[in-house]
Amino acid sequence: MTHFLIARLLRGVITVLVAVTATFLILRVMPGDPTTMMLDNRVPEEIRQQLLKDFGLDKDLFTQYLIFLKQLFLGFDLGTSFVQRVPVMDVILSRLPWTLVLMSVSMLITALIGIPLGVIAAYRKGSFLDQAINALSILGIALFIPWLGIILLYFLGLKIPWFPIGGAVTVGLEGWDYIWDATKHLVLPVVSLTIVHLASYVLYMRASTIDVLNEEYIRTARAKGLKERVVLWRHAVRNSLLSTVTMMGLQLGAIVGGAILTETVFAYPGLGRLIYEAVKEHDYPILQGTFLILAVTVVVVNILTDIVYSYLDPKITNS
Amino acid sequence: MKPMNRKNVMLSLLLSASMLAACSSQPTSNGNQSAASPSGTSTPAATTSQPAPASGQPAVGGTLVVGTLSGPDTLNPLVSNTTPGSWVVNNLYPHLMQMDPSGKKVPYLAESVTTSEDGLTITIKLRDGVTWQDGQPITSEDVAFTGQLLHDKKLQWTAEIFDQVAKVETPDKLTVVYTLKGPYPAFSGAIGYWVRIVPKHIWEKVDDPKAFENAEPVGAGPFKLVKYEKGQYIELAAIDKWFSAPGGRPYLDKVIFKIYPDANTMTLALQKGEVDVTSSDLPTSAAKLLATNPSIKVEQTASLGFAYYSFNTDGSKGVSPTQDVNFRQAMATATDRSTILNVALEGAGMQIDTPISPLFADWINPDAKAPAYDTAKAKEILTSAGYSDTDGDGILNAPGSFGGKNVEPEVIYDGANVFHQKVAKILEKNAADIGVKLVLKPVEYNTLVAKVFNERDFQMHIGKWGVLDEPSETFSNLYHSKAKNNMATYTNTEMDRLADGAKYAKSEQIARDDVKAAQALFVKEFPVVPIYVQKFNLAYNADKFGGFTLFPGDLQGLVDPNSLVGVYKK
Numbered sequence: 001m002t003h004f005l006i007a008r009l010l011r012g013v014i015t016v017l018v019a020v021t022a023t024f025l026i027l028r029v030m031p032g033d034p035t036t037m038m039l040d041n042r043v044p045e046e047i048r049q050q051l052l053k054d055f056g057l058d059k060d061l062f063t064q065y066l067i068f069l070k071q072l073f074l075g076f077d078l079g080t081s082f083v084q085r086v087p088v089m090d091v092i093l094s095r096l097p098w099t100l101v102l103m104s105v106s107m108l109i110t111a112l113i114g115i116p117l118g119v120i121a122a123y124r125k126g127s128f129l130d131q132a133i134n135a136l137s138i139l140g141i142a143l144f145i146p147w148l149g150i151i152l153l154y155f156l157g158l159k160i161p162w163f164p165i166g167g168a169v170t171v172g173l174e175g176w177d178y179i180w181d182a183t184k185h186l187v188l189p190v191v192s193l194t195i196v197h198l199a200s201y202v203l204y205m206r207a208s209t210i211d212v213l214n215e216e217y218i219r220t221a222r223a224k225g226l227k228e229r230v231v232l233w234r235h236a237v238r239n240s241l242l243s244t245v246t247m248m249g250l251q252l253g254a255i256v257g258g259a260i261l262t263e264t265v266f267a268y269p270g271l272g273r274l275i276y277e278a279v280k281e282h283d284y285p286i287l288q289g290t291f292l293i294l295a296v297t298v299v300v301v302n303i304l305t306d307i308v309y310s311y312l313d314p315k316i317t318n319s
Numbered sequence: 320m321k322p323m324n325r326k327n328v329m330l331s332l333l334l335s336a337s338m339l340a341a342c343s344s345q346p347t348s349n350g351n352q353s354a355a356s357p358s359g360t361s362t363p364a365a366t367t368s369q370p371a372p373a374s375g376q377p378a379v380g381g382t383l384v385v386g387t388l389s390g391p392d393t394l395n396p397l398v399s400n401t402t403p404g405s406w407v408v409n410n411l412y413p414h415l416m417q418m419d420p421s422g423k424k425v426p427y428l429a430e431s432v433t434t435s436e437d438g439l440t441i442t443i444k445l446r447d448g449v450t451w452q453d454g455q456p457i458t459s460e461d462v463a464f465t466g467q468l469l470h471d472k473k474l475q476w477t478a479e480i481f482d483q484v485a486k487v488e489t490p491d492k493l494t495v496v497y498t499l500k501g502p503y504p505a506f507s508g509a510i511g512y513w514v515r516i517v518p519k520h521i522w523e524k525v526d527d528p529k530a531f532e533n534a535e536p537v538g539a540g541p542f543k544l545v546k547y548e549k550g551q552y553i554e555l556a557a558i559d560k561w562f563s564a565p566g567g568r569p570y571l572d573k574v575i576f577k578i579y580p581d582a583n584t585m586t587l588a589l590q591k592g593e594v595d596v597t598s599s600d601l602p603t604s605a606a607k608l609l610a611t612n613p614s615i616k617v618e619q620t621a622s623l624g625f626a627y628y629s630f631n632t633d634g635s636k637g638v639s640p641t642q643d644v645n646f647r648q649a650m651a652t653a654t655d656r657s658t659i660l661n662v663a664l665e666g667a668g669m670q671i672d673t674p675i676s677p678l679f680a681d682w683i684n685p686d687a688k689a690p691a692y693d694t695a696k697a698k699e700i701l702t703s704a705g706y707s708d709t710d711g712d713g714i715l716n717a718p719g720s721f722g723g724k725n726v727e728p729e730v731i732y733d734g735a736n737v738f739h740q741k742v743a744k745i746l747e748k749n750a751a752d753i754g755v756k757l758v759l760k761p762v763e764y765n766t767l768v769a770k771v772f773n774e775r776d777f778q779m780h781i782g783k784w785g786v787l788d789e790p791s792e793t794f795s796n797l798y799h800s801k802a803k804n805n806m807a808t809y810t811n812t813e814m815d816r817l818a819d820g821a822k823y824a825k826s827e828q829i830a831r832d833d834v835k836a837a838q839a840l841f842v843k844e845f846p847v848v849p850i851y852v853q854k855f856n857l858a859y860n861a862d863k864f865g866g867f868t869l870f871p872g873d874l875q876g877l878v879d880p881n882s883l884v885g886v887y888k889k
């Protein structure tokens with residue numbers, strides 16, 4: 001088990017390094033530079049050059065990269081935002097909690113709905129129920145988040161005013177009022193993320209449960225006279241969950257992509273929107289910081305997935 | 320899987336468009352026209368102030384929520400350079416001058432600004448009794464210090480204005496005297512309108528004003544900062560005493576700028592009453608939808624800049640028809656500007672002939688007109704200039720002196736700008752009608768800036784200027800052979816003479832004469848073709864709030880400090 005963990009961690013560190021380097025390079029290859037948005041076009045060229053120098057962008061790529069790595073690994077410093085003039089860590093920490101709440105709640109709800117639906121569809125394979133579940137969840141994949149978001153806001157925010165229109169919390173609330181208000185703001189973004197991501201859970205779970213149900217040991221379990229409920233939810237689901245758990249880990253990247261659109265349409269102050277804004281402003285330190293956090297998160301989640309996996313199926317650790 | 324996805328996106332866009340259309344066909348009580356009615360055609364900045372309630376003074380109290388598409392770039396008043404930044408920071412830091420609703424610059428923190436007869440001495444008298452938010456009085460020292468800091472540290476483009484200053488004196492606490500190296504009529508207007516004054520006793524202690532976050536601003540204005548939640552909102556609270564407030568202080572208690580990155584979401588929030596006024600320009604479709612809502616009032620304010628398409632006239636990178644004045648005249652004549660205005664802008668704009676916006680009526684040369692749309696005449700110009708389809712492929716060939724090849728210039732523009740997309744399509748057709756093939760090349764905004772502004776590597780491009788507030792400087796800034804923003808690399812000694820003449824004129828009258836002469840020259844040469852002045856759509860909830868004043872341009876709009884001080888809750 002220890003050997004397995006060390007190998008996984010090492011691979012994780014390399015992945016993060018590659019991701020960080022790629023981000024660093026892509027940003028600098030992107031056309032334009034941060035002065036475009038920061039300076040008025042009446043600014044004389046010398047002022048622009050001075051600003052590039054202040055940001056260290058006048059040095060060659062390799063020197064910039066060495067400085068960046070040194071700052072990151074020796075000082076644990078993500079730098080200062082070009083535009084906002086605030087340490088990147090502060091900016092990220094002010095946005096991260098919102099994204100974490102949004103992501104974890106929507107992933108949890110999606111799993112809680114998607115997994116049972118997938119199992120039921122698999123068990124009733126070919127039935128009307130199965131087809132209905134399939135059709136509805138595929139419809140979800142097909143929806144474009146900004147469109148879905150506006151529809152939800154229009155009907156459940158404006159026409160039937162149950163939920164607020166955008167934002168994370170109403171200004172000036174405290175205590176329980178704050179929590180209740182923040183929860184109300186969370187509902188529609190979570191609903192739209194859930195609708196869009198539900199299908200992959202349902203379809204994965206359905207496919208792997210169908211496979212598992214054809215396995216010999218299920219027949220054995222049935223032959224032993226176990227109740228159908230026990231066969232399905234104890235024996236079959238435990239095994240079919242394996243591939244779904246892997247999928248959940250791998251999907252994290254896609255979910256972040258969805259978060260950019262969701263946070264924009266719902267005016268939600270998370271990391272997705274921070275990325276969107278920073279790309280427009282060419283705020284390299286912010287982008288380097290957020291992508292580092294994302295890379296670390298994806299790697300950590302995948303390691304955790306592997307650990308859960310090895311718990312669900314002890315054979316994994318040995319291979 | 321990929322083409323399938325794209326189809327889905329298209330389908331959902333279509334569906335959402337039909338949803339918006341369905342919404343806008345709701346019963347109307349105040350008519351569909353109000354959004355489209357050109358409230359600002361003749362008087363570009365109509366005031367929308369409503370009479371105060373019958374009881375006299377409006378009551379104090381209430382929180383106004385302003386919807387904005389993005390947050391301020393920074394709260395540092397000396398470097399902030401975005402429109403959303405101005406909306407917030409202008410309420411926290413004062414300018415010496417402010418633009419009034421008619422587009423004229425008038426003293427604001429200054430009580431008076433006078434220029435000597437020879438144009439060399441500018442005397443600024445400050446209002447007495449105005450204090451910073453920490454209680455210290457605002458003095459001439461602060462004004463002189465701010466200019467010096469901007470200039471020495473080169474914090475923003477305004478640093479350059481102070482290059483013209485020979486010396487600054489502060490004879491008393493409320494008087495600043497600038498002596499200029501030469502006459503420069505735009506000086507007082509430019510520093511007055513653009514430079515935010517900062518308190519010396521605070522900023523002299525700042526190590527690096529360029530990198531200063533200014534998280535706890537000590538400014539002077541009708542409002543002060545309470546809280547800035549990044550990515551969410553900026554909360555401002557009223558100050559007890561402000562000289563420009565009709566009630567002695569703002570009627571409102573609080574103003575909250577709330578960030579909605581999606582204009583559709585902001586529109587829904589406005590309809591529901593979660594947002595009371597918008598500072599960002601709304602898409603025309605949203606404005607039309609809102610005009611059907613009896614609680615919402617939609618206002619239009621003309622931009623202080625204009626949109627154009629430009630030719631590259633620089634011959635140093637090889638010959639091209641864009642260097643030929645005949646080709647440029649033909650294109651200007653073939654451009655159907657009224658279709659552009661009615662279709663691409665859905666009517667939300669004004670015609671413009673020269674770089675001087677119709678807003679500045681005193682500066683307009685009535686004889687300098689852009690040619691009327693006339694395809695036949697445009698063809699004639701090209702034929703007599705030697706353009707003909709020598710190889711029979713349906714596209715004109717340039718005369719030998721301009722390369723002799725097919726006339727098919729590439730037009731680059733910002734692919735994310737919906738207006739410019741539509742303009743490009745109309746231009747493509749206009750050009751095709753006279754045998755010219757435009758190769759449309761939409762690019763991402765940063766690429767456009769790099770190609771056009773930094774490298775000047777283009778044949779034609781579509782662009783726009785945001786704020787051109789000093790007509791005496793417009794030609795010098797945009798079409799002087801040495802101007803940084805002369806991306807067309809237009810070189811004409813007569814134009815240089817007129818541009819310099821206007822910029823450094825001894826009197827405004829001389830500046831005006833030179834600007835008018837420059838306009839006459841411009842319509843013979845067309846280094847760029849101005850196509851329209853956009854009108855921005857702003858909206859507010861008239862059931863809940865009154866007392867707004869509409870200022871020119873989206874930089875001020877409805878959320879200028881001089882508008883917000885008069886806003887009251889109904």
